[in-house]
Amino acid sequence: MIRALVAIAAAVLVAFIAVPLAALYAHLSPAAFARAIAGAPAQAALRISLFTTAWSLALTLVLGTPLAYVLARREFPGRTLVDALVDLPIVVPPAVAGLALLFVFGRFGLAAPLLEPLHLRIAFTTAAVVLAQLFVGAPFYVRSARAGFAAVERSYEDASATLGMGPLRTFARVTVPLAFPALAGGAVLAWARALGEFGATIMFAGNLPGVTQTLPLAVYLGLENGDIDLASALALVLVTIALAVVVATRLLERRAA
Amino acid sequence: MIEVAVRKTLRTFELDVKTTFGRGVTVLAGPSGAGKTTLLRIIAGLSRPDAGRVALDGAALDGVPAFRRDIAFVFQEYALFPHLDVLGNVTFGLAARGVPRADRAAQAHAWLERLGIAALARARPAALSGGERQRVALARALAWTPRAVLLDEPFAALDHATRGTVRDEVRAVLAALDVPVVLVTHDETDVAAFSAPVVRLDRGSVVKDDT
Numbered sequence: 001m002i003r004a005l006v007a008i009a010a011a012v013l014v015a016f017i018a019v020p021l022a023a024l025y026a027h028l029s030p031a032a033f034a035r036a037i038a039g040a041p042a043q044a045a046l047r048i049s050l051f052t053t054a055w056s057l058a059l060t061l062v063l064g065t066p067l068a069y070v071l072a073r074r075e076f077p078g079r080t081l082v083d084a085l086v087d088l089p090i091v092v093p094p095a096v097a098g099l100a101l102l103f104v105f106g107r108f109g110l111a112a113p114l115l116e117p118l119h120l121r122i123a124f125t126t127a128a129v130v131l132a133q134l135f136v137g138a139p140f141y142v143r144s145a146r147a148g149f150a151a152v153e154r155s156y157e158d159a160s161a162t163l164g165m166g167p168l169r170t171f172a173r174v175t176v177p178l179a180f181p182a183l184a185g186g187a188v189l190a191w192a193r194a195l196g197e198f199g200a201t202i203m204f205a206g207n208l209p210g211v212t213q214t215l216p217l218a219v220y221l222g223l224e225n226g227d228i229d230l231a232s233a234l235a236l237v238l239v240t241i242a243l244a245v246v247v248a249t250r251l252l253e254r255r256a257a
Numbered sequence: 258m259i260e261v262a263v264r265k266t267l268r269t270f271e272l273d274v275k276t277t278f279g280r281g282v283t284v285l286a287g288p289s290g291a292g293k294t295t296l297l298r299i300i301a302g303l304s305r306p307d308a309g310r311v312a313l314d315g316a317a318l319d320g321v322p323a324f325r326r327d328i329a330f331v332f333q334e335y336a337l338f339p340h341l342d343v344l345g346n347v348t349f350g351l352a353a354r355g356v357p358r359a360d361r362a363a364q365a366h367a368w369l370e371r372l373g374i375a376a377l378a379r380a381r382p383a384a385l386s387g388g389e390r391q392r393v394a395l396a397r398a399l400a401w402t403p404r405a406v407l408l409d410e411p412f413a414a415l416d417h418a419t420r421g422t423v424r425d426e427v428r429a430v431l432a433a434l435d436v437p438v439v440l441v442t443h444d445e446t447d448v449a450a451f452s453a454p455v456v457r458l459d460r461g462s463v464v465k466d467d468t
Contacts, residue, residue, distance in 0.1 A: 155336040158303050161323040162330035164353030164401065170324075173349075177340045 024239055027232045036233035044210045045218035045234060049195060052126060052214060056133035056194045060141045061187060063134075068145035069171075083146075089139045097135050098203025105131065105204070128205035129212050133194035141183075141190035148182020149175065185252040192245040196238065259405055259437045263299055263309035267292060272306075272461035277468050278405075279454075282431050282438045286448045287458035293441045294333075296458070297407045300439070301330045313404060324353070329403035333410040335394040337382035343369070343393050344378040350401035368396040372430070388419040395427060405437045412447060424450055 028036070036042055070076075071083055089097060104110045105122040115122065122128050152175050160170040176183065198216040205212040207221060215234050222231030259278040264271065272292040285293050298304035300311050302323035311318045318326060329350075337346050347365040356364070369375040372392040382390060391411065398406060411427060412420050428451060431438050442448060448455060457465035 153336070155332055155334065156338060158323070159330070159332060159336040159338070160349070161303065162301050162326075162328065163350035163397070164324050164327070165349070166322075166324050169353070174338060178338075 021239055024232060024235055028229060028236065032229050033233050033236065036227075036229045037237070039230065041209060041218060041222070041227075042230060042234055045213055045215050046237070048126070048129070048210070048212070049214040052129040052133060053191055053194045055130045056137055057187065057191045059130070059134050060138045060190050060194075064138050064142045064190075065145060065183075068142045069149050069175075071142070071146045072149035086139050086142050089136050090143075094132075094136055094197065094199025094201075095203055098132060098200035101128070101131060101135060101200065101204040123204060124206045124208070124212065126205075126211055129197075129201055129214060132200035132204050133197050136197050136200055137190040137194035139190075140193055141186040144182050144186025144189065145179065148179035148186070151182070152178045181252045181255045185249050188245055188248050188252070192242060195241065258314055259300060259439070260312040261296070261300060261309075263296070263306035263311065265295065265299065265304075265306045265308075267295060267461060270460045272296065274458070274461070274463055275309075276456050276463055276466055278437045278439050278456075279468060280435060280437055282428075282440055282451060282453040283468060284448050284451050284453050284455045285439050285441045285458065286445075286455050287443065287464075289443050291443075291458040292461040293443070293458055294409055297330070297409050297439065297441055300405075301328050301407055302326050303330070327404040329398035329401075329406045331394050331398045331406070331408040331411050333413055335382075335390045335414070337385075337390060337393055337397070339382055342379050342381055343374065343385075346382065346393055347396045347400050349397060350403075354401055356401075365396070365400050368400045372396050372426070386419075387415045388423050391415060391423055391427070395430060399430070399434070403436065406431070406434065406439070408438070408440045410441055410443065412442070412444070 037046075067086070071079065071086075092100075102109060102123055105115070105128065106112070107123065109123075111122075122131065156174050156178060157170050160174045161167075165173060195214075196216055197214070198220070201212065201214060202217060202220075207213055207217045209218075209221075213221065215238055219231045219234045219238070222228070222234065258280065261277070262275040264273050266272075270292070272295055274292075274296055285296065287293055295304060299306050302318065302321060313326070313328070338349065341349070344362065344365055347368060348361040351361040351364060366375060366378070369378055372395060374389055374392050374396070377385065377389060377393070382393065385393065391414070394411075398408075408427075412424055415423055424447065431440070440447075440451065440453075454467035455465060456463060456468060
């Protein structure tokens with residue numbers, strides 16, 4: 001009796017997740033998909049998404065790797081606080097993140113006195129898309145990379161030092177290769193989160209086709225404009241990427257184990 | 258020659274050592290937790306003393322980072338790089354010194370031959386036995402002609418059967434070196450087997466010094 005209930009509960013949830021995703025694939029004929037995806041709006045959204053996520057991933061790696069290493073290896077006052085702070089964007093609602101970014105980079109934001117003299121406008125530009133993605137995506141990378149670095153035994157770094165490798169070369173030749181599955185897994189997750197970013201982007205960057213309109217925004221606008229084929233074609237692209245991400249992170253986790 | 262005069266506060270006692278390790282093997286003996294490993298790490302530059310100095314061949318090593326000391330260290334659990342094969346491990350110190358790739362392989366192979374593990378060049382550390390790992394660790398430490406060699410309990414990770422054989426081999430290899438060699442052990446059979454000068458530590462202090 002209990003076993004049957006457990007099985008039913010499990011089956012209901014699995015179906016609840018699987019059926020809508022399958023419905024996405026069933027909605028469009030291959031021809032309609034090809035037509036929608038070849039159109040200018042879809043192409044523009046794809047281009048913006050690839051461009052902005054490439055930048056946000058690059059910034060995530062460049063800024064997140066040192067932070068993750070320091071959090072994993074060094075003791076310093078306020079470390080616990082920084083650690084918690086970095087995790088915060090994972091649970092903060094994206095719309096709130098967007099508003100917060102506006103308060104810093106908006107026309108009357110905290111950074112305005114710095115940006116204004118340089119004639120730099122960030123809010124509602126492609127740069128704002130990148131910053132929104134960085135804000136919501138980077139924590140996933142830092143979290144995973146920190147755990148990866150912490151799991152590298154110090155004796156390997158010590159051995160590298162006694163063999164004559166300086167700190168940077170030790171990092172590149174020993175620490176990074178040993179932490180690689182965690183670094184790659186975190187990067188994939190951060191990139192996927194950036195690609196799916198909606199709330200912070202629409203608040204902070206707006207929804208301008210060809211400038212700030214990423215794939216999720218184009219899905220939303222397509223639906224609103226009654227272009228269901230465009231919306232579902234782009235949705236299919238996003239779901240397929242998500243599927244690939246899940247498979248990739250599983251493979252990386254297996255490699256790490 | 259390694260001259261040591263260092264102090265460092267450890268958890269339950271003070272490490273306070275003043276001694277000299279000359280050319281050839283010196284056994285640094287004493288019970289577990291006497292501060293032997295800490296002293297080795299200070300000499301290698303992996304740990305900082307609270308006060309005092311270490312000098313190698315008359316030159317003070319104050320402020321010289323571990324990677325510029327040219328002092329080889331064989332770790333107790335060997336710390337072989339798991340992502341590199343045996344050859345990659347043994348050539349690591351040569352790569353650090355900018356030795357050309359082809360020369361690296363040749364020099365490393367000479368050591369692998371000498372230690373009887375040439376057939377394992379392409380094996381990963383995880384696939385090796387304890388005795389094989391020990392030999393790889395030794396080859397990795399010696400392949401780049403260090404100015405001093407430190408070994409931390411080099412036989413502790415080995416089972417009883419291989420211990421004696423490996424010890425005899427290691428002793429022969431170390432005897433041929435013309436630099437200071439400090440071998441840490443808590444095991445009195447090792448001390449007896451090496452018939453070398455002994456520095457004995459207990460709770461951070463030198464209680465016997467043959468040097």
